[in-house]
Amino acid sequence: MRTVEEHQRVVAGLIGARAPMRVPIAEALGLVLAEDVVAPLSLPGFDNSAMDGYAVVAEDVASASAEHPVLLPVAEDIPAGRTDALTLKPGTAHRIMTGAMLPTGATAVVPVEATNGATDTVEIRASARPTQHIRRAGEDVSAGTTVLRAGQALTPAALGLAAALGLGELTVVPRQRVLVMSTGTELVAPGTPLAPGQIYESNAVMLAAALRDAGAEVVAAPMTGDDVDSFRAALAEHTGDADLIITTGGVSAGAYEVVKDSLGGSVDFVKVAMQPGMPQGAGRIPGGPPIITLPGNPVSALVSFEVFIRAPLRAAMGLPHPDRPRRTAVLTEDLTSPRGKRQFRRGVLDADAGTVTSYGPPASHHLRWLASANCLLEIDEDVDALPAGSQVRVWDLG
Incomplete structure (x- = not known):
């Protein structure tokens, strides 16, 4: 059987970055x-007021106080957005709003709270030091400065800065476009009445959510039965839109393994020494994108995604911290594990206490327990028992 590390290398070698492209800033978050x-x-692009108040010559109001206000005629009213250049004459004031362009000659802004708010002759009731409440041109950003670096993930603040600089588009590493295909004649869509022997399809919903959570784009998530022709038709319909294809089911040793039957010439189907998730496959559609084939049991599918796909997918998009955080924790109970296989058990991590407890049975159909777990316990192939108090590796899914 292939080791976990060997299969990780195979999958990582198939997933590559897309060419950089320009996208509108409204679509660039993350x-x-x-x-x-x-x-x-430059930002600001011009000297402007940091307060609603009055532009003045600081020397004119040096003696102003609440008891002895200085009276100044209001010569202009300057709302934010007024574009004509104004000059403030000594001995006068201009009423000015936050963000409005400062008139030439003004050396300070007196907040409206320190005045009577008049529009004809204003009472200035506090002195002002030179440059008070004035934002100077370029004090935030100077033209020609590198303000964002390649490799930086775009946050709301970074996009706000780009918009403030007048940039409508940015050159980014685009999202990976992933096609998710679940197989099985027994599957029906949620909301459809079940006939005997049928089950609701959950893998596509689960993996599509995992892909979006990892930063990728899901182009489609079709469901097909165990029929080679219908599987190939669905694959052909969507392959041209995808950078990566992920399938679930149809890769084991049964009689109706549609993925194996359809892709045997282009996908290497292997057994990986792990539990859950032993049957795996990886390859490339002839003339098309790489394809990763996962087992059909829900827990096996999602654990396999975490172990093999999530990190290289994020790395191909240049995203920071592609790997899940790893740590060691103290096991609170005795555990057994199948020797010869890497076991990934659902668990509940208490990060504050540094302890971890396994959660639910290890079988691959127990999805309920994975839905409430916050970590995976990783137990090595050569370990068949761990007593309480042992140190165990943990993948933090929180």
């Missing part, structure tokens, strides 16, 4: 920059 961003202009 993506990674493919090139540096150099400011095309």
Whole structure:
């Protein structure tokens, strides 16, 4: 059997980055920059007021106080967005709003709270030091400065900065486009009445959510029965839109293994020394994208995604911290494990206490327990028993 590490290397070798592309900033959240961003202009672009108040010459109001206010005629009213250049004459004031362009000659802004708010002759009831409440041009960003770096994930603040610089698009590493296909004649869509022997399809919903959580884009999630022609037709319909294909089911040793029967010439189907998730496959559609074939049991499918696909997928998109956080924790109970296989058990991690407890049976159909777990316990192939108090490796899924 192939080791976990060997299969991880095979899968990682199939998943590559897409070419950088320009996208509107409204669509760039969470993506990674493919090139540096150099400011095309300064921020602020002009001297402006940091307060609603009055632009003044600081010397004119040096003696102002609540008991002895200084009276100044209001010569102009400057709302934010006024574009004509104004000049403040000594001995006068201009009423000005936050963000409005400062008139030439003004050396300070007095907040409206320190005045009577008049529009004809204003009472200035507090002195102002030079430059008070003035935002100078370029004090945040100077034109020509590199403000965002290639490899940086785009946060709301980074996108706000790009917008403030007038950039409508950014060059990014695009999301991986993934096709998810679940197979099985017994599967029906949720919301459809079940006939005897049928079950609701859950793998496509689960893996599509896992892919989006990892930062990828799901192009489609069709469901097919155990018929080679219908499987190949669904594959052909969507393959051209995908950078990666993931299938679930049809890879074991039964009589109706549609994925094996359809892709035997282009996919290497193997057994991996792990539990759950032993039957695996990886390859490339002739002339098309790579394909990773996962087992059909829900827990096996999601554990396999975590172990083999999530990290290289995130790495191909340049996303930070592609791997799940790993740590060791103290086991609170005795555990057994099948010797010769790497076991991934569902668990509940108490990070504060540094302890972990296995959660639910190890079988691959017990999805309920995985839904409430916050970690995976990783137990080596050469271990068949772990007593309580042992140190165990944990994949933090939180």
